Amino acid sequence: MSYQHSLGERARVRLAREGGVAYMPALASPREIAFHECSLSQRKKVCKLLDEAERLKCPGDQAGQGDQRYFRILIMPVGNDSDVITLHVPERRAPEALVALWKSGPSD
Amino acid sequence: MKAARNNPYGVIPPHLLNRLIENGNDRHRRCALNTLTVDSRFRARTERHTAATDARRGQQGQPLRYIFDAGNTMELPGRQVRREGQSETGDEAVDEAYRDLGATYRFFWEVLERNAIDDEGGALVGTVHYGEEYQNAFWNGYQMVFGDGDGEIFLSFTRALDVVAHELAHGITEREAGLVYYNQPGALNESVSDVFGVMVAQYDANQTVEEADWSIGRDLLGPGINGTGLRSMSNPGTAYDDPLLGRDPQPGHMRDFVETNEDNGGVHINSGIPNRAFYLTAMALGGHSWERAGRVWYATLIDERLANDAEFADFARLTIDNAERLFDGSEVRDAVRDGWQGVGVDV
Numbered sequence: 001m002s003y004q005h006s007l008g009e010r011a012r013v014r015l016a017r018e019g020g021v022a023y024m025p026a027l028a029s030p031r032e033i034a035f036h037e038c039s040l041s042q043r044k045k046v047c048k049l050l051d052e053a054e055r056l057k058c059p060g061d062q063a064g065q066g067d068q069r070y071f072r073i074l075i076m077p078v079g080n081d082s083d084v085i086t087l088h089v090p091e092r093r094a095p096e097a098l099v100a101l102w103k104s105g106p107s108d
Numbered sequence: 109m110k111a112a113r114n115n116p117y118g119v120i121p122p123h124l125l126n127r128l129i130e131n132g133n134d135r136h137r138r139c140a141l142n143t144l145t146v147d148s149r150f151r152a153r154t155e156r157h158t159a160a161t162d163a164r165r166g167q168q169g170q171p172l173r174y175i176f177d178a179g180n181t182m183e184l185p186g187r188q189v190r191r192e193g194q195s196e197t198g199d200e201a202v203d204e205a206y207r208d209l210g211a212t213y214r215f216f217w218e219v220l221e222r223n224a225i226d227d228e229g230g231a232l233v234g235t236v237h238y239g240e241e242y243q244n245a246f247w248n249g250y251q252m253v254f255g256d257g258d259g260e261i262f263l264s265f266t267r268a269l270d271v272v273a274h275e276l277a278h279g280i281t282e283r284e285a286g287l288v289y290y291n292q293p294g295a296l297n298e299s300v301s302d303v304f305g306v307m308v309a310q311y312d313a314n315q316t317v318e319e320a321d322w323s324i325g326r327d328l329l330g331p332g333i334n335g336t337g338l339r340s341m342s343n344p345g346t347a348y349d350d351p352l353l354g355r356d357p358q359p360g361h362m363r364d365f366v367e368t369n370e371d372n373g374g375v376h377i378n379s380g381i382p383n384r385a386f387y388l389t390a391m392a393l394g395g396h397s398w399e400r401a402g403r404v405w406y407a408t409l410i411d412e413r414l415a416n417d418a419e420f421a422d423f424a425r426l427t428i429d430n431a432e433r434l435f436d437g438s439e440v441r442d443a444v445r446d447g448w449q450g451v452g453v454d455v
Contacts, residue, residue, distance in 0.1 A: 016370070020244045021271060022325070022338040023376035025354030027243070061290035064372045066247030066278040072370070086369075092182070092248075 001054070004047040007077060011035040013046060014074040015102050017091070019064035031102055034079070042106035049098055050075060056093045063088035071098060166192070166229040171213035175202050176235040178253075182242075185251060186235050201236035201266045205254060208272035209234055215273070215308045216280075219398045220406050225279040232276065236266055245271055247278035260330045261352055267327040269312055271338075274305035274324065285414045292419040294375035299382035303405050306341060307398045317390045317397050323347065341387045344380025360384040362420075362452030381451045382420055389447030393440065400440050404431045424448040424455045 016030035035043050053073055063070035069091035076084050089098065100107070166172030171192065177199070178186035189202050196203045209232045216222040223229045233251035242255025245265035252275045254265040265271055278301050281287055287297035302324050310320045324347075325338035335348025335356070344358035358380030359365060365381065368374045390401040407430040408414060414426055427448070431441040448455045 018371055021246065021265075021274065021376075023357065023371040023374075024348075025357060026350075026352060027354075028370070061288050061294070061372065064375070065289040066249065066282070067244065067275065068246045068248060069244060 003050040004044065007035065007047055009036045010079040012076040012079045016072050017069060017102055018072050019067065019069040021067040031105060033106055038106050039108060041108050046101065046106055049101060052095060053087050053089050053098065056089050057087045058090055060088050063090055071102060164231050166224065168223055168229065169217055171210050171224065172229065172231045173206055173209050174231055174233045175205050177202065178235050178238040180237050180240050182239050184235055184253065185233060201254065201256065201264050204266035205234040205236050205272065208266060208269045209276065211269055211312045212273040212276045212308050215311045219311065219402065225276060226283060245275050247275045252276060261333060262328055263330060265328065268325045270305035270309040271325050271328065273308035274301040277301040277304040281409065284410045286416040288417050289372055289375060291373035293417050294372050295378040296382055296418060296420065296423050298375045298379035300409055302339060302341060302379060302383050303386045307402050311398055316395060322387055341383040344384055360451060382423065385447040385451045385453065388450045389443050392443040392446060400435065403434060404440065404444055407434060420453045421455060424453045428455060
């Protein structure tokens with residue numbers, strides 16, 4: 001499945017960095033990306049990253065094992081809580097572009 | 109999987125490929141992920157390191173420590189900077205990691221007769237200066253890794269003996285109970301690490317339960333942070349309350365159990381409940397935590413009856429059973445039972 005072909009304007013993506021030796025709410029810094037607020041180019045880039053995240057993901061019960069950090073990505077194809085897809089990407093596998101998306105949001 | 113044209117070593121086995129994806133730099137990761145091949149020099153180095161540390165064994169009662177320096181990159185294990193028997197380097201993080209791994213080894217050997225993580229005298233491998241201002245410490249299934257912190261929120265993670273011991277204990281739990289890292293078994297996994305982390309620090313300082321502060325990571329928070337540590341085992345939920353960190357979310361009783369999909373189902377959140385059960389047990393028994401409460405918890409961790417998906421009540425019942433088995437009379441058993449009941453776990 002490619003997100004580049006399946007996510008439309010209504011889609012939303014939530015991205016947070018979790019895990020670590022302690023859970024500290026303010027450090028997760030969740031970011032939400034609403035596709036209708038993004039340019040076509042930004043959407044394409046986000047979808048490409050989601051496709052990569054699909055290849056890098058691991059099961060939820062392995063993502064944070066031993067206090068390792070991971071990115072938890074919630075993909076909401078129709079913009080609400082129905083049919084939500086969750087991906088866990090270990091920090092050690094995360095591409096720089098995913099970290100940049102979490103830190104700064106979509107870029108052109 | 110196909111071998112790359114320029115890779116003279118041919119096909120890479122999956123376990124090594126995963127290791128490269130996880131431990132390599134960006135180029136190695138890209139290479140491993142996109143073409144399923146790797147740079148041959150890096151492969152050789154990884155295999156050399158793995159074979160070397162996996163094969164070595166310390167003498168009984170003697171740790172076998174290897175400290176590496178990642179040089180503020182995220183490549184593991186990094187450059188070896190100190191090994192067993194070598195003198196101090198002058199690098200604070202290196203020498204703290206060396207000392208803390210030694211103190212943790214000493215606790216497990218002297219108190220519980222456990223010979224290192226694998227109980228076979230296997231090497232204790234730690235990497236310091238991981239990443240840039242990296243605010244974490246972790247166990248990755250092979251070794252312990254410590255960041256320098258940013259100096260504002262977190263100081264260097266090697267400063268805290270209990271946190272170093274916490275990470276080493278993850279290695280022991282992985283080899284013994286293998287508690288699944290999600291929901292209640294995950295919270296037990298975290299709690300076991302805190303229990304041994306706090307006991308190692310108390311043993312090192314020769315503190316009684318009354319003298320100890322029952323805080324995890326007291327030395328980690330920066331001077332401007334409003335908090336006393338990462339967690340409080342005596343009063344979960346009170347360790348910090350700061351604009352940069354948020355408020356400590358740990359409950360100390362089952363009535364406040366947090367249902368969440370975050371944090372692997374709240375493993376670092378709900379661990380406050382079994383943490384406090386251990387605290388209550390140790391306080392009821394008095395003296396040194398490791399003499400009775402600690403032995404009961406360790407016997408439970410290595411108990412073959414402990415399933416990897418155990419919930420709080422399963423673990424609690426086994427602690428009561430092990431208390432009866434290890435100690436004559438009813439004092440220890442009753443203290444353990446009361447400890448769990450004190451946090452609302454039905455036993």
